Amino acid sequence: MILCANPKLQYLAHKDEIDGAIKKVLEGERYILGDEVTEFEKEFAAFTDTKTCIGVANGTDALHLALRAVGVCYGDEVITTAHTAVATASAIVLAGGIPVFADIEEEYYTIDPVKVREAITPKTKAIIAVHIYGQPCNMDALLSIAKEYQIPLIEDCAQAHGAEYKGKKIGSIGDVSCFSFYPTKNLGAIGDGGAVATNNDEIAQKVRALREYGWIGDKISYTIGFNSRLDELQAAVLRVKLKYLQEDTQKRRAIADDYNKQLTSAVDTPKVRDNCQHAYHLYVIQTKERDAFIETLKKADVFALIHYPVPVHLQEGFKSFAPKSGLPVTERIVHSIVSLPMYPELSFKEISYTCNIINN
Ligand SMILES: Cc1ncc(COP(=O)(O)O)c(C=O)c1O
Known part of the structure; x- marks a missing residue:
């Protein structure tokens, strides 16, 4: 799993x-x-x-x-x-x-x-x-x-x-x-x-x-x-x-690089802002057929999640703060984002296994 x-x-x-x-x-x-x-x-x-x-x-x-x-x-x-x-x-x-x-920047x-x-x-x-x-x-x-x-x-x-x-x-x-x-x-x-x-x-x-x-x-x-x-x-x-945080952060970056290399153009991989180092708390891709994507991975014992399915301003507790004109980018991307497994101990074999399922 x-x-x-x-x-x-x-x-x-x-x-x-x-x-x-x-x-x-x-x-x-x-x-x-x-x-x-x-x-x-x-x-x-x-x-x-x-x-x-x-x-x-x-x-x-x-x-x-x-x-x-x-x-x-x-x-x-x-x-x-x-x-x-x-x-x-x-x-x-x-x-x-x-x-x-x-609203947010679409790329980042x-x-x-x-x-x-x-x-x-x-x-x-x-x-x-x-x-x-x-x-x-x-x-x-x-x-x-x-x-x-x-x-x-x-x-x-x-x-x-x-x-x-x-x-x-x-x-x-x-x-x-x-x-x-x-x-x-x-x-x-x-x-x-x-x-x-x-x-x-x-x-x-x-x-x-x-x-x-x-x-x-x-x-x-x-x-x-x-x-x-x-x-x-x-x-x-x-x-x-x-004591291990710097090393663990490097591992997260190496995992992200591996995902980037292995995933085909069927999904949108994350971009990193110029001259910046991402910490990859989450590795978030976008895919149009998200429900089928998550379900297929789940059947292969790989658990992808959605962070965050509903923007804060559309949640019951916060809707009184929703801006009148909405937040078009925020509201659009929540339908296609998926977080793939990401933690320093994730092995390259597990990444390849996950990528193969996605690519197929
Ligand atoms: C972006 C962001 N801000 C704030 C928090 C709140 O942190 P905590 O759960 O420790 O209260 C979290 C944790 O989920 C978070 O991801």
């Missing part, structure tokens, strides 16, 4: 180290906000080329707290994409904001800077660029809009650990960036986890306070905060996996 993602294989690949790290936490003195979290924060900041990293409970919280830290308040508009995990939009609403959906699936510019109003207080599937957004264009209108740019890097834009690490380019460590992510915990990374000391201090009751060191709330802590167990496992 070839699954679309397979975090258990990653555990098995580093079983002794992970088991040892878990045991160390169990036998240690602190289970919440101890040395493992502190060390992970330093190591992940180094990996993302940022000054500070703050571990939080999950990727949705990372976005929620980052939005509050850049000053998003009740009724403020935040521009983002509808071709994303619904969590991106949920976080905006959690912060009291209004999600304003801009990422937010279209032209549409972002059109969506700006005096109420716009932030832009969230989602590096969807691991593909970097057009950061030059987004940064120039953010600078022109003095709007903070937040990177949603939940799917893009290790991706690069023009030689810069994704997560180090905007004002603040947000990561998820959901088990299937490129860097996955054994439960929920997330992080905020930034070069901005003020934002870092605010996020640190917001993640724990509004405290800054002295157990006094200087603002209304939340409980969104990364726990020691998750941090310990993440520290083990982080």
